[in-house]
Amino acid sequence: MSNSSRDNLAHSGDADLDAMFERLVRDHSPRLMAIARAIVGRRFSPEDVVQQAFANLYEHRERYDWSEPMPLLRRAVVNEALRLLRRPPMSPIDSVQVGEDASPDGRVLQSETVEQVRRAIDQLPDHFKAALVLCEYERMSYPEIAQELGITLQQTKTWIFRARRQLEHKLAEFVRDGRSVK
Amino acid sequence: MLSDQDIELLETYLDKALDGELAQRVEQRLAQEPELAAELARLQEARELRMQLWQSYEPSAESAERIIAGLRKREARRAWFWRILDYRERIAAAAACIAVFLIGWQWGRNANAYRMVPAGGTTSQPVSLITQHQVPSQHGDVYEVRLTDADGKLVRTERFDNLQDAQSFINELKGQLVRGRNR
Numbered sequence: 001m002s003n004s005s006r007d008n009l010a011h012s013g014d015a016d017l018d019a020m021f022e023r024l025v026r027d028h029s030p031r032l033m034a035i036a037r038a039i040v041g042r043r044f045s046p047e048d049v050v051q052q053a054f055a056n057l058y059e060h061r062e063r064y065d066w067s068e069p070m071p072l073l074r075r076a077v078v079n080e081a082l083r084l085l086r087r088p089p090m091s092p093i094d095s096v097q098v099g100e101d102a103s104p105d106g107r108v109l110q111s112e113t114v115e116q117v118r119r120a121i122d123q124l125p126d127h128f129k130a131a132l133v134l135c136e137y138e139r140m141s142y143p144e145i146a147q148e149l150g151i152t153l154q155q156t157k158t159w160i161f162r163a164r165r166q167l168e169h170k171l172a173e174f175v176r177d178g179r180s181v182k
Numbered sequence: 183m184l185s186d187q188d189i190e191l192l193e194t195y196l197d198k199a200l201d202g203e204l205a206q207r208v209e210q211r212l213a214q215e216p217e218l219a220a221e222l223a224r225l226q227e228a229r230e231l232r233m234q235l236w237q238s239y240e241p242s243a244e245s246a247e248r249i250i251a252g253l254r255k256r257e258a259r260r261a262w263f264w265r266i267l268d269y270r271e272r273i274a275a276a277a278a279c280i281a282v283f284l285i286g287w288q289w290g291r292n293a294n295a296y297r298m299v300p301a302g303g304t305t306s307q308p309v310s311l312i313t314q315h316q317v318p319s320q321h322g323d324v325y326e327v328r329l330t331d332a333d334g335k336l337v338r339t340e341r342f343d344n345l346q347d348a349q350s351f352i353n354e355l356k357g358q359l360v361r362g363r364n365r
Contacts, residue, residue, distance in 0.1 A: 026243070029245065051253060113231060168228070
């Protein structure tokens with residue numbers, strides 16, 4: 001981001017959103033929505049999570065260094081998602097609303113296996129989900145994840161490893177249950 | 183049968199979090215141990231499934247536009263709120279003026295409450311000050327009670343031969359004053 005763009009972002013006081021900020025939303029929201037969806041599952045709308053994260057950042061935009069926006073945006077989304085999950089559970093939102101059936105090319109997820117993976121991931125503890133999605137989807141290193149989540153390196157490794165083991169057990173359960181139903 | 187440590191090692195290898203030497207050792211083992219290589223393939227497959235799922239969460243461009251629209255709406259609301267705050271300052275100033283007016287009006291009403299008719303007197307002008315003076319005369323000292331209105335203008339003067347009479351007159355006036363205020 002150029003210096004002038006950064007200045008624009010930091011000092012725009014108009015009711016209209018800054019053009020640079022709008023571009024940030026357009027460029028990064030798909031990935032951020034996926035991260036949010038992976039963490040909040042069906043308990044909250046990922047769109048609301050991302051919008052709130054952007055709103056928080058926009059309100060205090062002069063405080064941040066916008067030269068590297070993605071880590072900042074990602075952290076805001078992860079924090080917002082985990083903050084929401086700490087609230088008392090609400091009824092699951094409509095799955096169509098979260099956009100999981102409306103992927104970019106309009107394809108519909110029909111794979112039973114992927115659906116089982118989704119169910120298994122949704123049942124993981126929230127912090128495990130956050131660590132796993134940052135590791136595998138965002139391809140962040142362990143130290144980066146530790147910094148992002150505010151935990152130790154050892155904790156990060158433990159969470160990711162346990163998340164994978166728990167997923168395996170869940171999937172094995174689903175397969176077993178599926179067979180016994182048949 | 184692979185141990186948990188082996189699986190963790192493979193996961194760490196896939197995360198590219200092993201240092202060079204350790205990664206090389208894993209690669210050597212993979213070349214020699216088919217079971218380990220099969221496990222690696224299985225883990226990779228599981229990751230691909232997860233990646234497929236996460237990628238399916240990436241929304242359409244419409245979603246970004248909805249977020250922008252939502253942010254614009256919030257920003258407009260925020261701007262409106264700040265405008266209201268400006269109005270609130272104006273409202274507060276107007277409220278202060280009204281408060282000052284009301285206090286002044288109430289004070290004026292209280293001052294008017296001193297309006298009275300002295301016993302046996304003929305005036306009904308408001309009295310705001312009653313003073314008592316000792317005045318020398320040819321027949322010795324007399325005591326004078328002066329009634330003054332709000333502008334300081336002398337309304338009435340009463341003379342008494344002794345202090346006791348002057349004071350009982352003042353007390354009577356005060357009594358009337360209180361009764362007049364209560365009326």
